[in-house]
Amino acid sequence: MSEAVTRTVTSSPGLLASLDPLLREWLPRQRWFAGKGRPVTGFSLVAVTELLPTGGKLGLYHLLVRAHQPSTPGGESHPGDCYQLLIGAREALPPRLAPALIGHVEEGPLAGHTVYEALYDPRPAELLLEAMRTQARIGGLRFERDPAQEIRGGLVPRVMTAEQSNSSVVYGDTFILKLLRRIVPGVNPDLELPLALAREGCPRVPAPVAWLRAELGGEPYVLGVLQPFLQGAADGWELALRELAKGEDFGAEARALGRATAEVHTALARALPTVTLAHHQVQSMADGMMERLDTAAQAVPALRPYAPGLRTAFTALADLAAEGHTWTAQRVHGDLHLGQCLRSPAGQWWLIDFEGEPSKPLSERRLPQPPVRDIAGMLRSFDYAALSADPPAPEWAETCRAAYCSGYAEVSGRDPRTDPVLLRAHETDKAVYEVLYEARHRPDWLPVPMAAIERYAASDLI
Structure with a gap:
């Protein structure tokens, strides 16, 4: 680390000004950029750390920059999301780094240099x-x-x-x-x-x-x-789709995944505090679900005919709480689905990516939740895999759902299906979220959650 310059510059307008026009073009094209569909109107520098000085062949900067965007199309600009960037600077970019190109700097402290996404370069990594x-x-x-x-x-x-x-x-x-x-x-x-x-x-x-x-x-x-790094591990979503395409049963894997989920939930309940959700807390949870339904129905007209039937899932939960029923909440994964699971060649399942839903505030992601929230996410994931197959295979999903719940019960002692009101509310809430997401980002996928919406709206219990 002898080459590193151990200083942080919290205000370097010359550096940011020189990068600004390049970042305005480059940043919105990145898959991880959250503000798609709204123009970047400017940047402010949160911090920059010079990891390698530009006096050598390679300069390296760690930046935290805030991207300013209008809150709505044509609206006023406001301080937006803060992004972590690792920017490399070279006088000339070798061909192997062409995919990492950000652009050529014309002025400022990096004038005459080409800047690029440094993670693609072995030396910075x-x-x-x-x-x-x-x-x-x-x-x-x-x-x-x-x-x-x-x-x-x-x-x-x-x-x-x-x-x-x-x-x-x-x-x-x-x-x-x-x-x-x-x-x-x-x-x-x-x-x-x-x-x-x-x-x-x-x-x-x-x-x-x-x-x-x-x-x-x-x-x-x-x-x-x-x-x-879990060498040779298979992504749960890709594995499920492969087995579906081959017409293979996935029940044993689903059961093992249910056991793994229960092991994680049990360990989290030991490691971190748990709470009992009283009536007003469950009512607040149900109110939030109903608000999300109203928002989604306003944005997606296809959802509106089903809204009254879906709302009964949330009112049933609130009614049960009003009768004195309570539930235990704890820390959970928060965004569990097949893509957040890896299976080793020996058949062991791991859960990864505990960040939660990135669109939600950090404080909300860290709140204790009923474990069924994770379970509902996985059950919806089986449904997604089955209905995205050609031809769709709803019976495959039902087999997986039952096996997963059975595996969960083997470890936890509690079968999620024995609390159908809570499970129905969380599955319905998840499906409503999926409808809004697909309508905004992947309209071709909208029929997948809509098939579940039709089923949930017509059923008293899942």
């Missing part, structure tokens, strides 16, 4: 791993690690291209570093929960090896997490 290995402090950046775990140097990095909301680099076949792109202050569950599960000895979640933090304005920021 190696520097990040070395900083974590040595627990470096570079300006306001804090590279920390679990001292009980070894981090070998010399591992060849490669950037993963399949990420959507974040970016990941794999080192050899040993570690994977997830860099969070949209940054918010506070305790991030993507580090908090895996660390808690590691302390409990839960084998279903890869334990964090190291992490990157920053302290800005007295607020903590989690910027990245290094975990073991």
Whole structure:
């Protein structure tokens, strides 16, 4: 780390001004950019740390920048999301780095240099791993690690291209570093929960090896997490679609996944506080579900005929709470579906990506929830896989749903199906979210959640 310049510049208008026109073009094209559909009207610099000085062949800057966008088309600009960028600067970009190009800087401190997404470049990626290995402090950046775990140097990095909301680099076949792109202050569950599960000895979640933090304005920021790379593991969604295409039964895998989910929930309940949801809290939960339904129905006309039937799922939950029924809430995954699960070649299931729904505030993502929220997400995921197959296979989904719930009960002692009102409310709420998401982002997929909406609206219990 001898090349690193250990200082953080919190105000560098010359640097940001020179990058501004390039970032306005480049940033909205990134898959992880959350403000699509609205123009970027400007940037403000939260912090910049010079990791490698531009006096050499390669300059390297770590930036936290806030992108300003109008709240609505044609509306006023306001401070928007804060993004983490790793910007490399070279006098000339080698052909191998062409996909990483951001642009050529005409003026300012980087004038005459070409800037690019540095994660594609092995040297910057190696520097990040070395900083974590040595627990470096570079300006306001804090590279920390679990001292009980070894981090070998010399591992060849490669950037993963399949990420959507974040970016990941794999080192050899040993570690994977997830860099969070949209940054918010506070305790991030993507580090908090895996660390808690590691302390409990839960084998279903890869334990964090190291992490990157920053302290800005007295607020903590989690910027990245290094975990073991699960070599040869299969993505749950891709695995399910492959088995569907072959006409293979997925029941045994669904049951094993239910057991894994219950193991994680049980460990989280031991590691972190649980609460009892009283009447007013359940009423507030049901009110939130009804508000989301109203919002979705206003935006998606196809949903409106089903709204009265769907609303009964939420009123039934509120009515049960009014009768004195209570539920236990705890920390949960928060965004569980087949794509958040990995299966080893030996058949072991892991749960990953505990960030929760990125669109929700961090404080909301860290609230205790009924475990059925995760269960409903997985049940909806089986339904999604079955209805996206050609031809659709609803009976496959039913088999998987039953097996998953049975597997969950084997470990937890509680079958989710024995609390049908709570399960119906959460599944309906999830399907309403899916309708709004698909209508906005993937209209061709809208029939998938709409098929579930029709079923849920016509049924008293799922």
